[in-house]
Amino acid sequence: AQSVTQPDIHITVSEGASLELRCNYSYGATPYLFWYVQSPGQGLQLLLKYFSGDTLVQGIKGFEAEFKRSQSSFNLRKPSVHWSDAAEYFCAFNSGNTPLVFGKGTRLSVIA
Amino acid sequence: GAVVSQHPSWVICKSGTSVKIECRSLDFQATTMFWYRQFPKQSLMLMATSNEGSKATYEQGVEKDKFLINHASLTLSTLTVTSAHPEDSSFYICSARAWDRNQPQHFGDGTRLSIL
Numbered sequence: 001a002q003s004v005t006q007p008d009i010h011i012t013v014s015e016g017a018s019l020e021l022r023c024n025y026s027y028g029a030t031p032y033l034f035w036y037v038q039s040p041g042q043g044l045q046l047l048l049k050y051f052s053g054d055t056l057v058q059g060i061k062g063f064e065a066e067f068k069r070s071q072s073s074f075n076l077r078k079p080s081v082h083w084s085d086a087a088e089y090f091c092a093f094n095s096g097n098t099p100l101v102f103g104k105g106t107r108l109s110v111i112a
Numbered sequence: 113g114a115v116v117s118q119h120p121s122w123v124i125c126k127s128g129t130s131v132k133i134e135c136r137s138l139d140f141q142a143t144t145m146f147w148y149r150q151f152p153k154q155s156l157m158l159m160a161t162s163n164e165g166s167k168a169t170y171e172q173g174v175e176k177d178k179f180l181i182n183h184a185s186l187t188l189s190t191l192t193v194t195s196a197h198p199e200d201s202s203f204y205i206c207s208a209r210a211w212d213r214n215q216p217q218h219f220g221d222g223t224r225l226s227i228l
Contacts (some may be wrong), residue, residue, distance in 0.1 A: 023115060041204050043118065044156075044219040051214055090155065096213035097147055104155045 002027050004091050004100075006103035013067065014079050014111055021076040021106050023091030031093035033074040034100065035065055038088045061085070086110045114140050116208050118220025127198060127227055133191045135206030142208035143187040146217065147179070150203045161164045162189055196227045 005024045015020055015029050018068040025031060032051050036044040049060025065076045074091060094096040115138040123131055127149075142173060145165050148156040160176075162168035162183035170176045180192040189208070193200050205222040209215055 032216075036219070041203075041222070041224065043116075043221040044207075046216055046218065049216050097144075099158050099161055100207075100217055102155045107153075 001102055002093075004093060004101055004103035006018070006089075006091055006106050008106045009104070010107045010109065012109040012111060015083050016080050019076075019078045019081045019085070019108070021089050021091075021108070023074045023076065023103060024072050025074065025091075026072065027093060027095070030069065030097070031095055033065075033067060034092045035059065035063070035074075035076045036090045036092060038105075039062075040087075044090065047105050079089065081108075081110055083110045083112070113182075114210075114215075114218040116142075116206065116218045116220040118206050118223055120219060120223060122224045122226075123227045124228065125196065128195055131193045131196055131225060133193075133204055133225075135189045135208065135220050136189070137187045137208040137218070140208075140210050140215075142189070143186065143211040144184070144209045145189040146207040146209075147189075147191050148180060148205045148207065150205060153201075156205060164184070173206045191206075193225065196207055196225070201225055201227045 003026045034049045035047040038044050047063050048057050050057050050067045058064050072083050088105045090105045091103040094100050117136045119134045120127040147159045150156050158171045159174045160168045162181050164186050168181035183189040206220045209217045
């Protein structure tokens with residue numbers, strides 16, 4: 001079955017520390033991969049996407065993600081977290097024309 | 113970047129009334145629109161997919177007569193919750209995508225629906 005797994009429900013990091021949010025997918029081919037961020041009471045904002053080509057993709061707000069086919073992973077990273085990064089992060093994929101399949105999300109808390 | 117506008121952002125109404133939520137793509141033509149429902153602290157649940165000019169395709173377990181979806185133009189889709197009841201209270205989010213499969217889905221800011 002097609003699915004996305006985000007193993008970490010909640011992560012807390014100190015401001016200025018590095019961040020890595022994990023995402024694994026289950027799909028028969030190479031999917032289109034996405035990371036979205038959601039602030040409380042808001043919709044989803046696209047951080048970055050991977051369709052093909054360079055497996056390290058750069059996004060907005062200083063985020064990047066690396067596609068690793070051998071591990072079926074698409075982990076999100078940021079070298080230095082800011083307090084404003086506190087939010088819910090969703091990994092998602094589709095096969096192009098199909099609706100997005102979302103993970104359950106990872107809530108990021110940032111402490112001083 | 114692509115902008116999707118959703119209105120209203122918050123609505124409170126009495127049980128038994130119908131509520132219409134609008135979703136507009138402001139700077140691109142949305143061939144396909146999606147409606148999601150999100151419960152507190154949970155992920156997004158796809159309710160239905162609609163292509164412009166066609167009937168919506170509903171996910172299993174979603175009542176098509178309860179949640180009426182119209183996608184009459186390339187920039188507007190509406191979700192009408194008919195005869196709403198307290199259990200319909202939720203956060204509803206629309207999403208739109210252009211015809212190009214290499215374009216991502218863009219999301220509205222959501223509608224908080226509270227049925228008293």
